[in-house]
Amino acid sequence: MAKTKEVSVEQRLRALYDLQLIDSRIDEIRSVRGELPLEVSDLEDEVAGLNTRLEKLQDSLATIDTQISDKKNLIEEAKSLIKKYSEQQKNVRNNREFNSLTKEIEFQELEIELAEKHIREFKAQIEQKKEVIDKTKEHTKERESHLKFKKSELDAILSETAKEEEALISKSEEYKKKIEERLVKAYNRIRTNVKNGLAVVPIERGASGGSYFTIPPQVQMEIGSRKKIITDEHSGRILVDELLAQEQREKMEKMFKKL
Template sequence: QAQIATYKQQLDNVRNNREFDLLSKEIEYQTLEIQLSEKRINQYAREIDNKNADIAAAEETLNDRNHILADKRRQLEEIVSETKKDEERLRLQAKELEPQIDARTLTAFKRIRKNARNGLGVVYIQRNACGGCFNRIPPQKQMEIKMHKKIIVCEYCGRIMIDPDLAGVTEGEA
């Protein structure tokens, strides 16, 4: 705006047409610059409003999800407290059975369980695949597992595989 005012002042003191044309073009250029800047300011203001609306929506979603998370945590705590007694009973039962298993097999089982993602060391066959990594098992291996002659380990994930009948699971449940 200040430049336009100085150019208009200089327009009064022109000596020839070239100077007049030059100054009038400069005034026109500066006015276009002002219009462009105002357009950008309006555009950025709209973008700021859009971003603020997005932030508000995201915060609302976050609040909703935090409430859902709190409910889920409360439900999980209830479930854990309900199953705590059964879990302790099963741990004691496992401690009682440990001396009956040879040391080498027991250490291998504990190592497998520690390395497994979901803590399962022994899995049963589900739909012709390993219950841990879900890789297909050849039919010959499946027959060996069903015969219960030796301990068969999954060649992909390293978990001990057993027959679903031995696990007490029917094919429909698996």
């Protein structure tokens, strides 16, 4: 009965360390990608924002063109009214009618003057906006070029690692099913709380791998006996003996080469 228990614990330790090796391999692949996915995402957002800005600037140009057209129509209408009132002045019967028409002509002349002023202001706005549009187009082109480069860089890495990563993720899930749920939860918790995601580490030169705190000889013997799951009191990591770790590394390296 004791022998069965010992084998069971050893199997769990081996499965846990195998899982660690798989997840560490996934971590390495993702580390190669680094910040690239985030950089690409940020650049995509930036380019989209610049294109939206360009659209708004182009729309505002169209609006100004419409306003200029409206002012030109107003000028033509005013000129037509001035001509009409000037003709009417030739046939007035008294000074009162003449003065009234004169005021109408003066009003239309002011309307023309004001419209021409607005047209000049609108044209100045167009020049300013065109300058901003040119600069924005230039900046957009530069960011699009940078995005293209970063995406090609990311795509190259993904093409090299995507298949392996997918296979490893599948293996990780497969190995988790071999381990009881409470241990998987403990493993995930430790991985989240420690550096480099190392939840299961071997003893190396009498110390805990990953934290390098010395393990007392008696504890080292207990770990080597593989009769129970022991954690490092300093880091909380699950500890395995060096021989077991070496055996599992060799086994998993063969599996990785096949992926």
